Amino acid sequence: MHSTDRPRRLRRDGVRSMVSETDLQPTDLVAPVFVDATTDERVPIESMPGHERVPVDEAVARVEEVLATGVEAVMLFGIPESKDEEGSRAWAEDGVVQRATRAITAETDATVITDVCLCEYTEHGHCGVLEADARDDPTLTVDNDATLDLLARTAVSQAEAGADMVAPSSMTDGMVGAIRTALDDAGFDDVAIMSYAAKYESAFYGPFRDAADGAPAFGDRRHYQMDPANGREALREVRLDVEQGADVLMVKPGLPYLDVVSDIRREFDHPVAAYNVSGEYAMLHAAAEKGWLDLDAVARESLLSLKRAGADIIVTYFAESVAAEC
Template sequence: MSFPNIRHRRLRTSAALRNLVRETTLHVHDLIYPLFVTEGTGIKEEISSMPGVYHFSLDNMAAELEEAAALGIQGILLFGVPSHKDAVGTSALEEDGIVQRATREIKRLHPDMLVIADTCLCQFTDHGHCGIIHHNEHTGCTEIDNDASLEQLVKTAVSQAKAGADIIAPSNMMDGFVSAIRAGLDAAGFENVPIMSYSVKYASSFYGPFREAAHSAPQFGDRKTYQMDPANAREALREAQSDVEEGADMLMVKPALAYMDVIRTLRDQFDLPIVAYNVSGEYSLVKAAAANGWIDEKAVVLEMLTGLKRAGADIILTYFAKDAARWLQGK
């Protein structure tokens, strides 16, 4: 028996029918837009390695926020670039810190906009590491002091919540960071502020442009002692399970594109929302190829983001958020 018309019927399938049977749908409400805020006034400065992404001073955020809100984007992931750095990241937790002031300003301008505060020390330390460092006299090495770092990170998270952050997003990868921050938030009366944990954060080569944007490159060594080996997938399950037990409300995989198998694994294993971070290097690769005319940027971005949804992501952090929102609305 032959089926001569099957292939032709597939080729003639209408757009309406394809829409009807589509298994995965990308929506603007799936997207979170990262925003870099900096000290000073009158600043809107493009980040050279991330075309279309800018540093904004607080007085120049209004137009950017208005545009994002008009496109239907509901949440901002907030990164601060301070003027003062020291060995312990003091400005990360100050009431008048750049993230705290930006949070209050965003809430003043757009009370319904979700503010997700990145909770890490790397932008605020003069050495660029995600925690406090100390010299180990026994080994002769400079190392991360995990417990001292947790104390500083808890204070940072609480100060961000006091400023009005809706979600705390710890990206530091210290051991026990979710448990410590959850306890600190609860003790300060912020029991209902959820934690979007950077549960599975790899020591990736895709972070280069972000380190320019956040002025957070390590001044020595690397972050491999507290970020994950890109070769490991089973470890991702252990890290995520630990965060679930410690009280995380959402589980993130970072980066996204090279780790879609990990996104799917977490989706299959846990019932919490899964977050994919479409990181700076992934953004810059697409932008560079599009600028050279090698790819159709719109088609590639929408396919890429749809692929992350198909892999199991409920939420996508992406620098393409505004462009994707326009394209999804046919603009």
């Protein structure tokens, strides 16, 4: 029997764009910005070509560069001037992220999302208060419940500085509930929470830890970040965050976890975000520098795959370059 079904008819120029199923726009993207309180000039991030740590005084200028490409949202990460055991600069009124947020919200129309975690601020580089003897016993790491109050204090301080959305990234059990309660009690019930609801203990984070100076001084994060082998567990983690009041559900990393993005999209009616992380960015740059890949093409294809899988929002270091091509 002769078949009349020929999908190639819809791949002709002029028709192809009309039937394209997935559309990528600059407003889908969030650009990470690293603000460094220890420097008075921009410092290139060697493992992330094209990105820099910027001093607080240049945070506005950096965000204006992002806005010029059509991207409307930034996520701020801070490198503090000092660190201590608890990470107290994370919630300081004059902390690096708080100062940058005030300046950016006063002088631009950017949507400001702030990272809520302690790893950049603690001497030990872990995402919270250490359990007793954690430095000597690899089975011990972060005291979950003792960390909640510090994360809540950090989120409130960022909201006071003008953050539109806070993004807790520590995978601390109960973090969304603690932060939601603290924000509401402080009068910031309109500040949204983008929870890193399914964050894996991934090998793709290396360049970021270099950029944010947040690598653990000992041990690793396998006791509080998710096992890369687990997919079903992600739905349990996400459901808990939804019940506690998360507004946006983040999966991190993005590309190795497209199945998780897709599962969450089908299971929940909340906006879904995916973090196209530093290792994903760096490996494409490295291959392009070898002449093995077309950087612009693979960057766009990578982000399209995240959008196709179900991500409404994509946090990516490719935000500016891809937005310029949209």
